[in-house]
Amino acid sequence: MQLKPRGRLPAAASARRQLMAASCALLGASAVRGQEARMAPADSGFLEDWSVDSALAYYHENGRIQAVEPVVNVSKLFADGQALDLNATFDSLSGSSPNGALTSRMAQTFASPSGKTSHGYTTAPGQLPVDPHYQDDRIAMGANWTVPLTRVDQLSVGGKLSDEHDFFSATVNASIAHDFNEKNTTLSFGINDEYDALQPIGGAPVPGSDYALFEKTGHKSKNGAGVLLGLTQVMTRNWLSEFNVSVDRFKGYLNDPYKITSIIDSAGNTTGYEFESRPDQRTRKSAYWENRVAWNQQLSTGLSLRYMRDDWGVRSDTAQLHLHWSLFNRDRYVEPTVRWYRQTAANFYTPFILNTNAATTAYQSSDSRLGAFHALTYGLKYAQKVHGSGSRGESEFSVRVEYYQQTFNERLATPAALQGLDLYPGLKAVLVQVGWRF
Amino acid sequence: MTLKQASMLCLLSSTAIAGGCASLGVKPWQRDVLAREDMQLGANPLDAAIDDHMYFSKEASSGGRSFAGGGCGCN
Numbered sequence: 083m084q085l086k087p088r089g090r091l092p093a094a095a096s097a098r099r100q101l102m103a104a105s106c107a108l109l110g111a112s113a114v115r116g117q118e119a120r121m122a123p124a125d126s127g128f129l130e131d132w133s134v135d136s137a138l139a140y141y142h143e144n145g146r147i148q149a150v151e152p153v154v155n156v157s158k159l160f161a162d163g164q165a166l167d168l169n170a171t172f173d174s175l176s177g178s179s180p181n182g183a184l185t186s187r188m189a190q191t192f193a194s195p196s197g198k199t200s201h202g203y204t205t206a207p208g209q210l211p212v213d214p215h216y217q218d219d220r221i222a223m224g225a226n227w228t229v230p231l232t233r234v235d236q237l238s239v240g241g242k243l244s245d246e247h248d249f250f251s252a253t254v255n256a257s258i259a260h261d262f263n264e265k266n267t268t269l270s271f272g273i274n275d276e277y278d279a280l281q282p283i284g285g286a287p288v289p290g291s292d293y294a295l296f297e298k299t300g301h302k303s304k305n306g307a308g309v310l311l312g313l314t315q316v317m318t319r320n321w322l323s324e325f326n327v328s329v330d331r332f333k334g335y336l337n338d339p340y341k342i343t344s345i346i347d348s349a350g351n352t353t354g355y356e357f358e359s360r361p362d363q364r365t366r367k368s369a370y371w372e373n374r375v376a377w378n379q380q381l382s383t384g385l386s387l388r389y390m391r392d393d394w395g396v397r398s399d400t401a402q403l404h405l406h407w408s409l410f411n412r413d414r415y416v417e418p419t420v421r422w423y424r425q426t427a428a429n430f431y432t433p434f435i436l437n438t439n440a441a442t443t444a445y446q447s448s449d450s451r452l453g454a455f456h457a458l459t460y461g462l463k464y465a466q467k468v469h470g471s472g473s474r475g476e477s478e479f480s481v482r483v484e485y486y487q488q489t490f491n492e493r494l495a496t497p498a499a500l501q502g503l504d505l506y507p508g509l510k511a512v513l514v515q516v517g518w519r520f
Numbered sequence: 521m522t523l524k525q526a527s528m529l530c531l532l533s534s535t536a537i538a539g540g541c542a543s544l545g546v547k548p549w550q551r552d553v554l555a556r557e558d559m560q561l562g563a564n565p566l567d568a569a570i571d572d573h574m575y576f577s578k579e580a581s582s583g584g585r586s587f588a589g590g591g592c593g594c595n
Contacts, residue, residue, distance in 0.1 A: 137566045141574060151573070153566050171569075255587060266545025274587040308587050314561070316545045320553050324561055328583060370584035374559050382558045388584040398581040406558040415558070425580050452580055463567070482567060488578065509578065515570060 282339035290359035304334025350497030395429035477520035
């Protein structure tokens with residue numbers, strides 16, 4: 083596939099790209115998002131003038147999961163203003179995944195999700211129970227098509243399919259955007275619908291059932307729908323702002339089929355386990371505000387704030403700041419990033435069930451992702467543009483590194499037998515990513 | 521901050537922005553800085569997608585910038 087016209091001179095390509103970026107900017111605030119695709123000339127063939135954005139990410143947790151994720155995105159901005167965006171992602175995950183059970187002073191033996199004894203595993207005293215045989219591959223493909231309806235209105239429709247051996251997801255979305263105030267203001271409205279099919283290994287556990295009884299049923303599903311209202315405003319020559327509010331609602335089997343909760347006695351000894359049991363619906367609401375400010379020719383910042391709450395009792399606040407520092411006539415840039423996040427626990431989150439509780443009739447989950455914690459991310463990105471020659475135009479190589487750390491906030495009173503054990507180990511992870519776009 | 525407070529802040533911000541539309545914004549020939557790559561809201565979509573996937577699989581919240589999609593069985 084020929085992605086670039088032959089014989090384009092680098093300098094001409096660079097100048098053309100700048101002109102196209104300026105042209106896009108003239109289209110209004112709505113065209114600002116994702117305008118990286120360079121506009122193709124009117125006589126461009128369908129297979130010509132595509133922009134390619136690719137990345138390979140490696141994610142590693144301390145003693146747990148690691149993942150390799152190649153991603154590629156190809157897009158084309160046609161001369162008539164239409165834009166087509168196609169993307170593909172592949173994930174390969176392996177390692178050890180926490181099964182939700184509590185660390186104990188005794189060795190703990192677990193069956194595999196399939197029930198095969200040959201895949202069972204034993205956790206040593208004092209260690210966090212993890213399934214050491216975790217292995218999953220995922221492939222996802224998506225497409226998005228944007229078409230101008232009038233000089234100030236545009237419609238965008240898209241969809242995504244994602245497939246794993248125990249999970250399938252299909253999503254469709256549509257949004258419409260309207261520019262006004264000399265295209266300094268854009269209002270947008272979008273809807274999203276998602277269908278997920280779960281085919282857990284060994285079947286889907288009956289929520290809240292006794293782990294030892296291995297009560298599992300067939301496949302399960304869940305559905306989600308959401309709406310998003312957005313306002314993008316050019317504030318000044320150097321300041322762009324976006325504000326979104328969104329609501330989504332999921333119904334169906336919302337449990338993690340591989341998570342169990344320990345049942346302990348008053349002394350802290352584990353007496354059994356239950357499969358987790360979450361409500362079968364969840365509604366989330368969020369408000370999001372992002373600002374881009376250029377301070378001078380070399381320096382700009384992006385600051386985003388998000389508030390989210392759901393009817394499970396989770397409240398979260400997120401703040402992310404990145405600094406973009408251009409160097410060497412904008413041929414290179416450095417982007418340090420810091421992100422702060424905190425969330426409250428879901429109402430039914432509990433790291434363990436005391437066997438004096440009537441837990442079998444109540445919702446419960448020991449999934450740490452539903453607990454109260456705060457997290458910090460530190461990141462650094464370096465990118466360098468390369469001016470090609472001959473048939474190759476300008477391209478950009480980048481390297482990005484992130485360090486992510488979760489720390490738990492709330493800790494329940496610990497029974498005597500569990501004193502001194504690390505029941506809330508938190509999470510530390512590193513992400514390394516290399517990117518190439520042309 | 522409660523959702524009610526956030527909604528009020530949203531309403532006030534929207535009103536301020538909508539009310540101030542006449543005085544906000546730039547002329548078409550003043551979009552030079554806004555045309556810079558680093559000033560685009562979706563300048564690095566793959567970085568955002570990879571980050572969103574990581575946070576989606578490790579936290580109870582997702583979305584906000586766009587739809588809070590699932591698309592994986594990791595949560």
